[in-house]
Amino acid sequence: SVVVLGSANLDVVIALQRIPSPGETVLTDTISRGCGGKGANQAVAVARSGAPTTFLGAVGNDDAGRMLLDGLAGAGADVSAVRRTDGSSGTAYVMVDAQGENAIVVIGGANAGYTDLTEAEADIIRRADVLLMQFEVPIETVTAAASIARAAGVQVMLNAAPYAELPADLLENLDLLIVNEHEAALSAGTQGTPEEVATVILGSVPGVLITLGAAGSLLATRGTEPVRINAPHVTAVDTTGAGDTFSGAYAAATVEGLPAVERLRFASAAAALAVQERGAVDAIPDRARIDEALRH
């Protein structure tokens, strides 16, 4: 099974002609609410990809918290160990203008208080095949979870987004770092071709997966030749959540035991479907659609 430890946010998406400048007021009546947060998005992607999924994280004791739990459970993730804490759920206010540019304000809420893993949470991590995390919960929690997982022989995958520098005590417990091109350059501390950047990163982690947007993805593992594939040619309408869909689908393909190229193909097919639809969680495809896309 895959345990996804991370954030869950209520996404409040406000569509505007133009994002206001300081001191300015802009009117709109186009506002929508939905499930979001990298942790929740990735848990939904794993579950819809067909792998048994448990989500670990925290939501508030508010309506948003209930909605987030229902959304995750509806996708097939086990939410029985998610904490419901006093106060508000994490919330992201996303302004999107007519050109698709955005400006985002995130309130950490319950995610920020997700510290000090309990023994029950540690046991859930120990029973997993893969632990998948991101950086929208406190880094101390991510570091502690990685160490618990490593000690139990669980594969540890980290999508280092939003980018944060990786402390040594986290790096030493990672099996796979998942990054986009920008995060890869920051992690390596150097620019270059994806292959060159991957080689530098392999100096500190046994595996790295670099997503290259419409140009595809690259998987490099110590001691083996890197594998690079192209992304399917599609018309992208909204790339929000492409990386989350890719990470979740890749983790699911890993527990299925697929070989490297097949894992990348599976994750690319899922992400290509996601970018063809608007929204984050709503755009994450299920297994039937991924399999269908892979047949073409």
Ligand code: ADP
């Ligand atoms: P992020 O969204 O985290 O910045 P990327 O932009 O690298 O990450 O996208 C993640 C993955 O989603 C890519 O590796 C690719 O497989 C898929 N993807 C993203 N944009 C497109 C696109 N325009 N066409 C097809 N696939 C895409």
